[in-house]
Amino acid sequence: MAIIIDENTNVLVMGITGRQASFHTKQMLAYGTKIVAGCTPGKGGVEVEGVPVYNSVREACENHRIDASVIFVPAPGTKDAAFENLEAGVPVVVIVTEGVPVYDEIQIVAYAKRKGAIVLGPNTFGIVSGGKCKIGIPPNQYFVEGNVGVVARSGTLTYEITGNLTANGLGQSTVVGMGGDRAVGLTFIDVLKMFEKDPQTKAVVLIGEIGGNNEEIAAEYIKEMTKPVVAFIAGKSAPPGKRMGHAGAIIERGKGTYKGKVEALTAAGAKVAPLPFDVPALVKEALGMK
């Protein structure tokens, strides 16, 4: 099982001829991802890592079944690229690009909702279904198959925690990066609901951070979940009023604090790890492993 993507997912890489995209196309192929097409307007006809490149998403869709796209184009062109994929009917769009204007993000998310599509990002590392399919930029070796679902706002912190899980013999069903920006496609609840239904997933790790109230809202749903949830919230030491890298990671007007999130999650029955490397032990405990 796993959620959103699996071993049968056909992937298109948007902006495939760029430096980052071609590098990560190679990495994704090495992970086993089925990349069937690339798209860079004006570069159609060439191949990148053996993958055919098309001038438009529509053209790629005429030649292949596309189940998911990953967008590597620079921020000024991201809205256009996202719209092109959504308009063509691609059901899962992963937007790696950082620095997308927030009003563009709002429009992308709204259009995706109308099309019934899933958007991950902007500003996401992507998504990995352990051992089956990787879409995005995480390093391959830390993501292995197993029964822990991971959902996060932040990329590198996810590698850190997933790497710790893997080192402790805890593989993953799916690791979902929602993106670090303010207006991203999914919420924690959207993903928690998918994990709750997924038979492969036995426990969930939620990696949050200060800012916004996504974690607090998620806590409401965690109360109803049958599967155990372990959380880590980054930014305990962050001063208020400062934007900690992510556009969304800011304590504003006393809202979005570490304390508030930890209290809400704890009250909902989630176990909150004080530091990133405390997560595996709590997961093992939750799964009744010793």
Next chain:
Amino acid sequence: MKMFEYMGKELFAKYGLPVPKGRMVTNPEEAAKVAAEIGGPCVVKSQVLSGKRGKAGGIKFPNTPEEAKKAAEEVLGMTIQGLPVECVLVEEKLKIDKELYMSITIDGSAKQAVMIASAFGGMDIEEQPEEHIIKKHIDPELGMHPFFARDVVRRMGIPIRSPHGQEIVKIVQVLYKICVEKDAELVEINPLVFSDDRVIAADSKVTIDDDALFRMKDLPFVDDKTPEERAAKDLGLSFVGLDGDIAVMANGAGITMGTLDTLQAFGGTPANFLDCGGGTGREATAKALEILFGLNPKAVFVNIFGGITRCDDVANAVADVYKARGNKFPVPMVIRLIGTNQDAGRAILKEIGVEAYDFMEDGARRAIELSKA
């Protein structure tokens, strides 16, 4: 990017929103001139990117041009919350019958813009009881329409057919137009003032989305960052200054926060937040390290888990800095390096005698040890 009050008001005026008569000046003589043009009681407002200007004595109410000159002399050169006052806004003193609050900002949870309004303005909106606050989300596909504005007016308890009601219907719509056209993540009027039959924006707070500045070429540039923040920003990185003595660089906002949290939990004190993630190349990473050295920390902790960031790029940057500084580091360096291209990265570090750590917690402990040595 935060805009000064006077810039926000200039923007409002361009969009046809009513603002008080007056303008920004940089010297007392000009202040007297503007006061004379206004020809009555004035307000002299310090222009700094901070609230609490009134409490700090940065807002004065002169009645004559001579008094305006004196007020400007006093306010120019003041420091408000660490920010020097380099210009003042001189404008007509409004007769205030009623103060309202109105803003549009981004609600990340709803993934929409949200209008927040209150018939009780003037003070901090957070200090208002819930029942005085109107929140109304703006559906991005539907956009802004007169009915939306009329509903805000109705909920504020203002008769829709009154001159004030009619005026606010216009103002609500224009505020959203500004947000969308100028990529403003915050547009706030507090207070929005009833002055006889007029409705006037007595203050302005406008923040432009930093990520959209590339397409906002017609706006004035405001440097609202510290020198370190600016230097990092120019490299495409984000920096936040903190009070401690261990300088930190990590790749990704979450892991950088996690690194600071770990240092603090182990008894260390971070000097900064510096996220060099997102595929920052060798040269920018080297420059970022120089920003850290500039903080005069007791130790530097570089924590890299490579994804889009490549370990060899980071290692080369470290080696470049080492060589540029005569084969040494100005302060003790601790490096944790794993992930994409880690073997290549570690080999490069080995050549300059640096042994990389595998685990963040080990690196953090070592950095704290060195910072206390």
